[in-house]
Amino acid sequence: MNVVVCVKQIPDPAAPAALDPGTHNLVRSGKLILDDSDAYGVEMALQLADAAGGGEVTLVSMAPNGETSGLRTALAMGAAKAILVSDDSLAGSDALSTAKVLAAAIRRAEPDLVIAATESTDGYTGTTPVQVAELLGLPSVTFAKKVEVDGQTVKVERQTEAGYDEVTSPLPAVVTVTAGVVEPRYPSFKGIMAAKSKPVDTLTAADLGLDGSQVGAGGARQQIISVVEAEARSAGEVVVDEGDAHERVIQFLEQLKIL
Amino acid sequence: MSIETIWVLAEVADGKPITTSLELITQARSLAGTVEAVAWGPGTADVAGTLGEHGVTTVHDVGDIGDALPGVPVASAVAAAVAAGKGPDAILFPATYDGRDIAGRLSAKLDRPVLTNVVGLSADDGGLVSQHAIFGGTQVVTARFTGEGPGIFVVRAKSFAAEPSGGAAAAVVPLAVDDTGATNTAVVVARHVEERSGPKLDEADVVVSGGRGLGEKDSYAMIEELAGLLKGAPGASRAIVDAGWVPYAYQVGQTGKTVKPTVYLACGISGATQHLVGMKNAKNIIAINKDQDAPIFTVADLGIVGDVHKVVPKLIEALKARG
Numbered sequence: 001m002n003v004v005v006c007v008k009q010i011p012d013p014a015a016p017a018a019l020d021p022g023t024h025n026l027v028r029s030g031k032l033i034l035d036d037s038d039a040y041g042v043e044m045a046l047q048l049a050d051a052a053g054g055g056e057v058t059l060v061s062m063a064p065n066g067e068t069s070g071l072r073t074a075l076a077m078g079a080a081k082a083i084l085v086s087d088d089s090l091a092g093s094d095a096l097s098t099a100k101v102l103a104a105a106i107r108r109a110e111p112d113l114v115i116a117a118t119e120s121t122d123g124y125t126g127t128t129p130v131q132v133a134e135l136l137g138l139p140s141v142t143f144a145k146k147v148e149v150d151g152q153t154v155k156v157e158r159q160t161e162a163g164y165d166e167v168t169s170p171l172p173a174v175v176t177v178t179a180g181v182v183e184p185r186y187p188s189f190k191g192i193m194a195a196k197s198k199p200v201d202t203l204t205a206a207d208l209g210l211d212g213s214q215v216g217a218g219g220a221r222q223q224i225i226s227v228v229e230a231e232a233r234s235a236g237e238v239v240v241d242e243g244d245a246h247e248r249v250i251q252f253l254e255q256l257k258i259l
Numbered sequence: 260m261s262i263e264t265i266w267v268l269a270e271v272a273d274g275k276p277i278t279t280s281l282e283l284i285t286q287a288r289s290l291a292g293t294v295e296a297v298a299w300g301p302g303t304a305d306v307a308g309t310l311g312e313h314g315v316t317t318v319h320d321v322g323d324i325g326d327a328l329p330g331v332p333v334a335s336a337v338a339a340a341v342a343a344g345k346g347p348d349a350i351l352f353p354a355t356y357d358g359r360d361i362a363g364r365l366s367a368k369l370d371r372p373v374l375t376n377v378v379g380l381s382a383d384d385g386g387l388v389s390q391h392a393i394f395g396g397t398q399v400v401t402a403r404f405t406g407e408g409p410g411i412f413v414v415r416a417k418s419f420a421a422e423p424s425g426g427a428a429a430a431v432v433p434l435a436v437d438d439t440g441a442t443n444t445a446v447v448v449a450r451h452v453e454e455r456s457g458p459k460l461d462e463a464d465v466v467v468s469g470g471r472g473l474g475e476k477d478s479y480a481m482i483e484e485l486a487g488l489l490k491g492a493p494g495a496s497r498a499i500v501d502a503g504w505v506p507y508a509y510q511v512g513q514t515g516k517t518v519k520p521t522v523y524l525a526c527g528i529s530g531a532t533q534h535l536v537g538m539k540n541a542k543n544i545i546a547i548n549k550d551q552d553a554p555i556f557t558v559a560d561l562g563i564v565g566d567v568h569k570v571v572p573k574l575i576e577a578l579k580a581r582g
Contacts, residue, residue: 013532017394019393019398019400024400094372095366095372095373095375096366096367096370096371096372096373097372099367118514119514121533124375124376124513125373125375125376126359126363126375126376126413127359127362127363127366127373127375127413128363129363130330130359130360130363130364130367131363131364131366131367133364133442134334134363134364134367134368134442135367137440137441137442138441138442139331139441139442139443139444139445140330140360140442140445141328141445142330142356142359142360143356145507158328158356159356159507160356160450161272161355161356161508162272162450162452162453162508163450163451163452163453163506163508164451164453164507165447165449165450165451166447166448166449166450166451167328167445167446167447167448168445168446168448169444169445169446170441170444173445178501178507178514179497179501180500180501180502180503220372221371221372221404221405221406222372222374222402222403222404222405223402223403223405224400224401224402225388225401225402225403226400226401227398227399227400227401228398228399228401229397229398229399230392230396230397230398230399232397233539233557233558235556235557235558235559235562236559236560236561236562237560237561237562238551238556238559238562238563238564239561239562239563239564240551240564240565241563241564241565241566241569241570243569245547245563245565245570246570246571246573246574246577247577248561248563249524249545249547249561249563249570249574250574250577250578252543252545252560252561253489253522256521256522256543258464258465258489258521258522259578259581
């Protein structure tokens, strides 16, 4: 079974994030890393391919400047190869444009199953995988907390407001996984070494038959009008517990008439 | 483009429209002359009264979708209406599991982008503009759509207050599902409800949440006990939901519930951006954490630097002693 995992390479979430004052795009000039949320999808794909008795896991990603450092992390975990779409014309792409790029790249890999995270850590639009499914004409099951493949059927436990639903779908399909669906492995030293020579196919938007009116800032049909500082919530009183801090909590709750 | 008609996705749970849908309908009243709803399921006629009370004149009823997931059939029905020139100027979706699925499908079907994580909506220059909290709510972005076609907005819970306007029951008209091809082949084979007692997490006056600082799954019992004593609801950070200590329904944050209680008590939660987004609008925040540099203290009205395993049991004991 061949599985495609959509992965995003993002600025390190531990570093302060910023918007470019001119374009209002997220600044992505620094080193990019594999989005933590995507490690779950990569692990899930590796386990499913294994359970199916073979097949390849292919990564599909869109990133500026031919960035591959995040892809190497996922390749080191065990993915076989990657398709990277990198093109200056893609800067400023909205979620739908991104979905068009990813869908065109995924089509090349002809997967049995496409896995993505429910949302990225940096942009968290959370609609891209479903947009990809629609563009590919595939069914989708989102918010999976458990995924199994049985022959030509994928079985998913999908989170709901009330609990979870058991959902089945014929393959090929798009499944989005929540963090915690599986425990991602750490890349081994051998894996890291092997990842250096694994193939990364770098494509432009034009290679995929997409032009500037469909993707990037030229294809975006939403614009940011302004960015302002939010009203900051200030820190209040801080008490270091010396065995009686619970009394201060009780007092505080009394003031609020909770008690 | 002036805003004449707004459609709001009216999601129904337990026989009632969900609160977030009513919040969106209330806000839509102030933005457009006509507010209509889109609903699905066997009981749309039963919610027409509540929707009408909040200002909806017409409910477009997709009808019973059986065991299908709503994403494809509902989006296909709305897309067909738009293609036939019967669509609205904007469509508002609650940021729920199904709301996001339907909005994503609709966006691709109409070839219109979608604006998500909306926390504010206003009319500006004849069009709609949306506000989005970014970087953990430290900055607010204002955005709008350009080009032709309806604006698709996915709005977070509790962005507005739901208020009835006293309207008559809405008229229910059918909205036909278009051809969905292979996309509508996923089926729900079983539904599981995870029971919980006490007030609902997103409606409780007091929320007591636990995080990784609890150390182990068994320690979550004291969070539930404390929540019970305060007549509140227990919540959780993403870290311990991911670790499998508590069900996802307990999660507060970006990917979980947005809560605005009178008091939010964060126990052993460091305050990652992902969590702060879901609770920083609580009226009062109390944080207990042993790391004095934890980000949660930057938003706490009362911060206790201490071990949750010591402070929380004493708190429980003191509350029990009060009877």
